[in-house]
Amino acid sequence: MKRVSSPASSVIDFLSIVERLKRTKRTGWVNSGIAGPESVADHMFRMGIMAMLIDDESLDRTRCIKMCIVHDLAEALVGDITPFDGITKEEKRKLERNGMRDIVDTLGTSAVAHEIESLWLEYEDSVTSEAKLVHDLDKCEMIQQAMEYEKSDGKRLDSFFNSTRGIFSHPQVRSWVEEIYRRREDTQTQTNS
């Protein structure tokens, strides 16, 4: 089937929506009083790099990288909703599903529009091994950022570690999480000495 590419006007409209992710600060850090917090785009970028570092031949690595960089795309329209905003998971999914539909519609019926929406739905359903890995990376990236903010801002961000304890399943990600915890303890030891 001939690939139908989106016209330039649609592409620029779509990229202007993506630009919002560069300006949308991650709510969890804003609520924690972090100065100059990362954006949603920053978070997805490092997740993409993390996916490149995964050494697992059973996974479609390229698909994982693509899933990382689209998984929070809906937040360009609905914002970055935390588990503490009083919005149910069902309502959040409905808001983000509708947001994704609006975002992808700007690209028309192109193959890439379908690909982006499919990747997002696969992440949301969290059934495939690739999606489960990207969920691991989502939380691993978050706790590494929390560890780095604890060190740079001299704060305790316990909730990020408490809410993700024991949830990681991929062995390589678990090894990264162990190292994050070790470094966090080092920082706390140095701070207390």
Ligand SMILES: Nc1nc2c(ncn2[C@H]2C[C@H](O)[C@@H](COP(=O)(O)O)O2)c(=O)[nH]1
């Ligand atoms: N204070 C906390 N905030 C949290 C926690 N877990 C997630 N979050 C924040 C981080 C993001 O701002 C937002 C959702 O992130 P997604 O990548 O899942 O869209 O919620 C937590 O335990 N404490």
Ligand SMILES: [Mn+2]
């Ligand atoms: Mn995320």
